[in-house]
Amino acid sequence: MKKSDILTTYKEYILNTYSRTEGIFVKGKGMTLIDIDGKKYLDFFPGWGVNNLGHCHPKVMAAVRDQISKLIHIPNNFYHPNQAKLAKEIIRNTFPGKVFFCNSGAEGCEAAIKFARAHGKKNNPEIITMQNSFHGRTLGALAATGQQKYRKGFDPLPGFKIIPFNDIKAVKEAVTDETIAIMLELIQGEGGINIASQEYVQELRALCDEKKLLLIFDEVQTGMGRTGEIFAFKHYGVTPDLMVLAKALGGGLPIGALVVKKDISYIFTPGMHASTFGGSPLITKASLAAFKAIHAEKMLPNAKAMGKYLMTGLTRLKEKFSCIKDIRGVGLMVGVELTFEGKKVFEKCFENGLIINCTQEKVLRLMPALNVTKKQVDRALYILEKSLKTVTG
Numbered sequence: 507m508k509k510s511d512i513l514t515t516y517k518e519y520i521l522n523t524y525s526r527t528e529g530i531f532v533k534g535k536g537m538t539l540i541d542i543d544g545k546k547y548l549d550f551f552p553g554w555g556v557n558n559l560g561h562c563h564p565k566v567m568a569a570v571r572d573q574i575s576k577l578i579h580i581p582n583n584f585y586h587p588n589q590a591k592l593a594k595e596i597i598r599n600t601f602p603g604k605v606f607f608c609n610s611g612a613e614g615c616e617a618a619i620k621f622a623r624a625h626g627k628k629n630n631p632e633i634i635t636m637q638n639s640f641h642g643r644t645l646g647a648l649a650a651t652g653q654q655k656y657r658k659g660f661d662p663l664p665g666f667k668i669i670p671f672n673d674i675k676a677v678k679e680a681v682t683d684e685t686i687a688i689m690l691e692l693i694q695g696e697g698g699i700n701i702a703s704q705e706y707v708q709e710l711r712a713l714c715d716e717k718k719l720l721l722i723f724d725e726v727q728t729g730m731g732r733t734g735e736i737f738a739f740k741h742y743g744v745t746p747d748l749m750v751l752a753k754a755l756g757g758g759l760p761i762g763a764l765v766v767k768k769d770i771s772y773i774f775t776p777g778m779h780a781s782t783f784g785g786s787p788l789i790t791k792a793s794l795a796a797f798k799a800i801h802a803e804k805m806l807p808n809a810k811a812m813g814k815y816l817m818t819g820l821t822r823l824k825e826k827f828s829c830i831k832d833i834r835g836v837g838l839m840v841g842v843e844l845t846f847e848g849k850k851v852f853e854k855c856f857e858n859g860l861i862i863n864c865t866q867e868k869v870l871r872l873m874p875a876l877n878v879t880k881k882q883v884d885r886a887l888y889i890l891e892k893s894l895k896t897v898t899g
């Protein structure tokens with residue numbers, strides 16, 4: 507198919523739900539994406555947080571190749587060793603508990619919401635969530651999401667009380683007899699890389715213990731090593747009751763999961779929740795390979811070191827460009843807040859062969875693969891500087 511044919515076919519046959527950049531990609535390897543004309547791009551936002559191992563990691567490819575010839579799918583009324591192994595691996599990397607498998611972040615959040623309702627047993631159950639949060643586009647996940655631009659046009663979206671982030675007073679004031687849980691991202695991704703403070707998270711845990719509420723961490727974006735720890739809650743030393751995973755969990759393939767603390771895991775019983783594709787032999791094999799690669803290839807210390815290196819480089823840029831208002835980040839989850847809308851910077855970077863993201867209009871989001879090298883960080887900083895220079899004239 508020719509480039510122009512692809513674009514017109516999209517226009518004619520695909521629902522118009524995304525604003526797309528004209529990049530038609532046909533190949534990916536590590537930090538590099540290659541487009542239909544053979545142009546190479548350095549990908550500092552791989553798969554919107556899906557490709558934490560880079561594109562087409564050899565261990566994931568080998569796992570998929572091996573499994574695809576044996577068994578791709580079996581329904582969840584049977585058993586498969588890969589699902590058992592992956593559940594064990596997730597628990598080894600999180601906290602004592604049990605896992606429910608699904609296919610995406612939104613679906614994982616839906617599972618958490620249903621679990622919290624089943625656990626809370628209230629007539630009008632309410633979950634407290636945060637302004638600028640993002641939990642997905644299905645109705646329950648959207649109702650939890652504290653951003654008007656995504657909610658607009660889809661009311662009613664009941665069941666949630668949305669309050670300011672990082673504000674413990676606001677949480678205490680919001681709790682009522684009908685509150686069943688508090689749900690948050692430890693670092694808001696779509697919200698513009700907003701980092702929950704240590705005291706806030708500790709106080710949330712104490713409040714949930716006192717009021718018998720469930721504490722739910724959405725680690726869809728912060729998980730699988732993104733922040734330099736395998737999961738972001740490890741930075742805080744605070745364990746949630748429920749945790750949602752997705753994005754990078756499958757090494758590039760679609761999977762989501764809800765992790766539930768052991769002592770409340772009895773709440774879900776057969777028939778209460780399900781997902782046809784959840785935890786299939788193929789995807790769980792890929793996910794096991796992803797965990798293995800992250801640990802064996804020491805990607806967590808690399809993410810920490812490269813995160814620091816990137817932040818240092820960005821701080822130097824901030825000194826040169828007054829349009830950089832703030833730099834925030836943990837590990838390789840980094841935001842650069844500008845004083846103006848970042849779309850043009852994003853576009854210039856793309857033209858110059860660097861893929862980044864722009865969220866909340868003004869925040870450039872950089873989330874390279876965990877195995878990014880110094881040389882690649884230097885190249886990204888060089889392209890970002892060049893693009894900022896062009897845009898600011």
Ligand code: PLP
Nearest residue numbers: 610611612640641642724726727
């Ligand atoms: N939760 C968080 C924190 C996310 O960042 C996202 C997606 O960006 C989601 C949930 C929804 O995930 P999905 O798009 O896989 O449904």
